[in-house]
Amino acid sequence: MGALSNLYDPDEILWTGCPCGLHATIYEHKAAVEGVDARGRFYAAETTTGGARTGAAPGPMDALSDLEPPARASRDLDWKDQENVLANLATSAVMKGLFGTDMNRRNFLRAVGGTTAAAAIASILPIDKAIANIVEATGPLEKTALNVGFVPITCATPIIMAAPMGFYEKYGLDVSVIKTAGWAVSRDKSLSGEYDAAHMLTPMPLAITSGAGSAATPWTMPAVENINGQAITLAMKHLDKQDPSKWKGFTFGVPFEYSMHNFLLRYYVAEAGLDPDQDIQIRVVPPPEMVANLSAGNLDGYLSPDPFNQRAVYDGVGFIYKLTKEIWPGHPCCAFAASQKFIDETPNTFLALFKSILEATAFSSDPANRADISEAISPKNYLNQPTTVVQQVLTGRFADGLGNVRNEPDRIDFDPFPYHSFAVWILTQMKRWGYLEGDVAYSDLAEQVYLATDATAVMKDMGMSPPTSTYASYEIMGKTFDPMAPEAYVDSFAIKR
């Protein structure tokens, strides 16, 4: 993307897309050069079963990390240096216009030298003016002081770290990220307008829009925050019950009714032949209280967001039985959500916020940045957790509570693309368990709430590579989900309401 790079360095690869200019995307370029699979990560997830996400296949966000390997000293600028970053972006845009491809730029710089090139380009093109134009092109921000709510869990990593690491500032926003006790309060504060945007669970904007659990209000979900990153934790006393068929009579905690946690837990136990409403009890428990309830014996286990799975291990009260990526590899979890009203009334502010979130998500996705991020979000002002706990979650090298140290680099990942098919799957589960009644307009609702089309446009504009289709099919515990036939999918389950 070039925002932080030295543009006059001939060895620097700047632009996403094909560096030699012969291929349409960097994937095709890579495929030609290195012979790797050119399809993105979700295409791989679609067709493979179980946990296999072909390691070599680059995803839409991987392009960024390829282009900015942190090991190389390419960080000539600091993220927080907003003016220079913008200037660099503008210069990058000008140079792209001049040279077309990265290969041409690098050849030119090699031939004449960086300093000469800088002077030459400045003499023919008033880069200062171009910079001013880019700043103005984003339009005046309707307001810059924003309140963004978050629940203190690692799923919210991009929303949180964008504050201490300067991503909001970079887009001219002064964002206060406000810690919230739980999702019901987060929803109510969002509905009342106290929060301009908020961290929510991916099913929540669908529930709010369709009026399940609150007054129906049009809500939108511009971006997913994280994929994977949850786990089923069991109390230490259930070491011998590592098989869901032995869970009859268990009490499980989930963070919210309209959550992937609830739907994944229900899905998982139902696949094992248990009826989640009769054979086990599912209770809504705020994440911070899960560990205490587990140690007090009020809960036998929970499917909850991290860091509270890792925290149970850290405090020696539970063990990590299953990561949710082992149930559905690449499932969405939390989201960045805003009201339709916020978008309509302050479109420029929204766009700036959206872009800063997309960039923060891309930055979080790079495994090389995870240790730094853990440091940035652990203090009291954000997650308020021991750094080792957060670090184990984000880096995927963790103690599982059974005496092992496991290494799962994709334990949690960050990918903003809000596939419409994610929404359709969630709606099928809401229908399956009776949260929605009657006919459900699956794809209409999905397309109204999940802003995949807008995300595609903005991501392209930012030089990222969004997937080409907003619908994908998934394979979850050996069962195929076809987003085009949601009603048949609901009917295909033996256990449902």
Added chain:
Amino acid sequence: MSDEMKERIKAIAASVAFLGLFLLAWNVFVTAQNGPAADMDPELAALLGPQAKGQSALPTPGEVGAEIWSHVTNPFYDAGPNDKGIGIQLAYSIARVLTGFGLAALIAIPLGFLIGMSRLAERALNPYIQLLKPVSPLAWMPLALYTIKDSEISSIFVIFICSIWPMLLNTIFGVASVRRDYLNVARTLEVTPLRTAFRVILPAAAPTILTGMRISIGIAWLVIVAAEMLVGGTGIGYFVWNEWNNLSITGVISAIFFIGLVGMVLDLILGQAARLVAYAE
């Protein structure tokens, strides 16, 4: 030395001895729970917390003391919207309590006065007051959040609604039970009704009214902690929740200490005010 002084010194000595015994018992209880450090792979040990390695979940009195001291020495730091010093958090809570309590007093005392002066009004309104009085103030919270749509005003409203009843009831009772003799004397002297209210009834009912206010402020301080734990953001209740979120028992205990301290001070202030208006019959 007078006997009175001796009694006082004995009481103080007993207080200190109780505290010492309590702290000692606490310390013994916690250290007895600490098992021997388990033999563990150092790589794994680095990933686990002290509790998983056999330490007690409860802090020792010394750890809590150190935590309290760190708050006392640096009460007003501001490290962002979610991390402020305990002084700032207490100030937020006290401001909310005083606002809600003040509004309640402004309404409850005049209203109680009017109701107390009329037997009919007292009898007519009593059932409603009795019905609303025992409702847990937090039960109002969802209703307040939904209708007011502002968490700040909602928590003040909850303080208001919980502190209004004791003041209202005590004012009614105090006004209604002013001795007939006083009123009869005022009537024989042809004092105007307004003058009677301010010069006779108010001073006579003041001790009862202040008792109501004292009960109210105690309830208000109890409720603010719960309300702030619920809506979050700022205040001592949020502070407790934030420590709980980190499962930091040390932090929670030190917050309890500060909550108790402020509650005591608020009660002392109203206790002093009650002394000013007290009279002997």
